[in-house]
Structures are given as structure tokens and as C-alpha cells.
Amino acid sequence: QVAAPRLANVTILATGGTIAGTGATSTTTVGYTAATVGVQNLIKAVPELAKVANVTGEQVFQIASENMSNEHWLALAKRVNALLAQQNVDGIVITHGTDTLEETAYFLNLVVKSRKPVVLVGAMRPSTALSADGPINLFNSVLLAASPDAVGKGVLVAMNDQIQTAREVTKTNTSTLDSFRSPELGMIGYIQGGKPFFYRQSTRKHTVDSEFDVSALQSLPQVDIVYGYANVSPVALDAVVAAGAKGIIHAGVGNGSLAAKVLPSLKSARQKGVLVVRASRVGQGILARNGEANDDELDFVVADTLNAQKARILLMLALTKTSNSKDIQRMFYTY
Ligand SMILES: NC(=O)CC[C@H](N)C(=O)O
Numbered sequence: 001q002v003a004a005p006r007l008a009n010v011t012i013l014a015t016g017g018t019i020a021g022t023g024a025t026s027t028t029t030v031g032y033t034a035a036t037v038g039v040q041n042l043i044k045a046v047p048e049l050a051k052v053a054n055v056t057g058e059q060v061f062q063i064a065s066e067n068m069s070n071e072h073w074l075a076l077a078k079r080v081n082a083l084l085a086q087q088n089v090d091g092i093v094i095t096h097g098t099d100t101l102e103e104t105a106y107f108l109n110l111v112v113k114s115r116k117p118v119v120l121v122g123a124m125r126p127s128t129a130l131s132a133d134g135p136i137n138l139f140n141s142v143l144l145a146a147s148p149d150a151v152g153k154g155v156l157v158a159m160n161d162q163i164q165t166a167r168e169v170t171k172t173n174t175s176t177l178d179s180f181r182s183p184e185l186g187m188i189g190y191i192q193g194g195k196p197f198f199y200r201q202s203t204r205k206h207t208v209d210s211e212f213d214v215s216a217l218q219s220l221p222q223v224d225i226v227y228g229y230a231n232v233s234p235v236a237l238d239a240v241v242a243a244g245a246k247g248i249i250h251a252g253v254g255n256g257s258l259a260a261k262v263l264p265s266l267k268s269a270r271q272k273g274v275l276v277v278r279a280s281r282v283g284q285g286i287l288a289r290n291g292e293a294n295d296d297e298l299d300f301v302v303a304d305t306l307n308a309q310k311a312r313i314l315l316m317l318a319l320t321k322t323s324n325s326k327d328i329q330r331m332f333y334t335y
Pocket of ligand 1: 098099
């Protein structure tokens with residue numbers, strides 16, 4: 001008689017979103033209400049979870065993810081770190097609205113102090129819809145969080161049978177099931193037949209190799225994003241500087257080009273000590289340092305391949321450590 005292998009202990013931290021959403025009818029796939037189903041009912045809806053892990057649920061928030069804030073992130077990261085420090089927790093799944101899921105994933109990728117798996121998951125259809133994607137996504141994410149193969153890979157996203165990394169994944173479609181993709185550098189694996197299959201991993205630092213530590217932080221520095229477009233004016237940029245931004249992400253056109261009408265405001269912001277990071281609205285490609293602007297002379301930083309919303313997260317964390325632009329540029333080439 002051989003003893004059954006020990007099942008991993010996985011904690012599901014529920015934060016809301018469509019995966020916990022309900023609609024008026026089975027064909028309601030838009031215009032439903034997000035964040036109404038509690039974590040115990042999410043777990044009850046997928047009895048198959050018990051076959052792959054000992055699952056415990058905790059309702060940390062119940063929100064639509066457009067309302068995710070820096071304070072939510074700090075609370076969530078502290079809870080994740082506390083749980084992963086426990087010997088009886090092997091992995092964590094976080095259920096999340098899809099709108100800002102990639103941001104929470106990247107934030108945790110930089111501040112979780114453990115090699116144990118952390119997997120974010122959401123759904124594009126509410127729990128009441130025909131062919132709802134939440135249950136299979138939840139099942140896949142729990143088996144991924146329970147898998148020794150997911151250890152040390154950084155924070156992962158498991159949706160639509162694919163495994164994506166926090167740094168690369170982005171929401172690419174407002175409504176289709178295959179919305180979560182890493183169009184630039186690619187997904188790293190699949191989940192099929194109850195098993196994860198990994199093919200690649202990120203070379204960028206994360207989790208235990210990260211220099212960021214939120215354990216003593218109650219807030220994060222204000223960093224705002226301003227967008228580039230034809231006929232742009234400096235109105236929005238000047239407003240965020242006047243409102244006290246410590247850093248600005250400029251999501252410029254093309255390779256982060258700066259319009260002549262905006263450049264004086266960016267220069268004056270930098271002279272006041274505001275950190276300026278050039279990113280691109282394009283969505284793919286390296287932001288060339290000293291390409292479309294002389295970053296050395298302007299003392300600006302470039303975002304490398306990070307999109308603007310993830311550049312905002314890295315800059316906030318960077319500003320908790322230093323205001324030295326060279327050091328911050330190093331961080332953008334490291335994480
Ligand atoms: N598909 C979704 O999860 C979107 C619902 C909601 N806007 C949210 O992000 O929480």
C-alpha cells in the first residue's frame with residue numbers, strides 16, 4: 001500500500017472582478033455586475049479543485065479592478081508575504097478583475113519575498129454566463145500554484161490555458177476570452193490535461209532577487225501617466241506636476257518622441273526634481289535611450305520595453321529607494 005502523495009496547500013485570495021461577477025441572464029456578457037460572488041462560492045463552484053490542492057479561501061477585497069489603488073496593493077503584498085512565510089502554505093492564487101490585473105501582477109512580481117508560486121487569474125465572462133471562463137481559469141491557476149514547476153518563476157498569470165509572466169502579460173482585447181497575451185516577448189507555457197508545461201522563463205529579476213521591500217511602507221510616491229498624441233498640449237502634464245507628482249511616465253508617440261509643445265514642461269518638471277520616464281504608447285519595442293530625445297542631457301529615464309502602466313509601478317517602487325536618475329535607469333534595465 002503506497003501512501004497518496006501529499007496535496008499542496010493553496011490559498012485563494014479573492015479581490016473581485018468579473019470572475020466573481022453576475023449578470024441578469026446566461027447571455028449577459030457585458031453590462032453585468034463585477035465583484036458580487038464571495039470566495040467560498042467561487043471555490044464551491046469548482047469541486048475539482050479538491051483533487052489538485054487543499055484549498056483555503058480569503059476575501060481580501062471585493063472590488064472591480066478599475067478601483068485598485070496603491071493602498072490595496074500594499075495591503076495585498078503584505079498579506080501574500082505573510083502567508084508565503086508560513087510553512088503550511090505552498091502557493092497563492094489571486095482572483096482579480098482583468099482591467100488592472102497586469103499591474104497588480106507586476107507590482108507583486110517586484111515585492112513578493114518568496115520563490116513559492118503566486119498566480120493571478122481573472123475571467124472575461126461573468127460566472128453566470130454561458131461558457132464562463134472563470135471556473136476553468138481558477139482550476140488551472142490552482143493547479144499551477146500547487147506545482148513545483150512554478151516555483152521561482154516569478155508572479156504568473158494563468159488564463160485561457162496559457163501561462164504568462166507578470167512583466168510581459170497585457171490585456172489586449174476589451175472582451176474576448178483570449179485577451180491576456182504577451183504579444184511582445186511571448187507566453188512561457190501552457191496548461192493542459194491538468195498539468196503545466198513550461199518552455200521558457202524571464203531573464204529579468206523578480207521576487208526574492210528584487211531590491212524593493214514594502215514591509216514598512218504605508219503609501220507609495222505619486223507617479224502619473226501623460227499620453228502623447230497629435231496636437232498635444234502641456235495642460236495634462238502641467239496639471240499632474242502642480243498636483244504634486246514625484247514622477248511622470250510620458251507615454252509618447254512612436255519611440256517615445258516628445259512634442260515641442262510638451263518638452264519645456266517636462267524640462268521644468270525635471271528641474272523641480274520630478275523624475276521623468278519616457279515610455280511609448282505603441283505597446284512593443286525597446287524605448288531607445290538618447291534616441292528621440294537626449295536623455296543624458298535632459299536627465300530623463302527610458303522605460304525599456306515596459307508599457308506605461310507597468311513603468312508607473314516600477315518608478316513608484318524605485319522612488320521608495322532613490323531619486324538618482326542613473327540608479328533608476330539601471331532598475332528599468334533590471335526588472
Ligand atoms: N473582465 C473583468 O474582470 C472586467 C471587470 C471589471 N472592470 C474589473 O476589472 O474588475
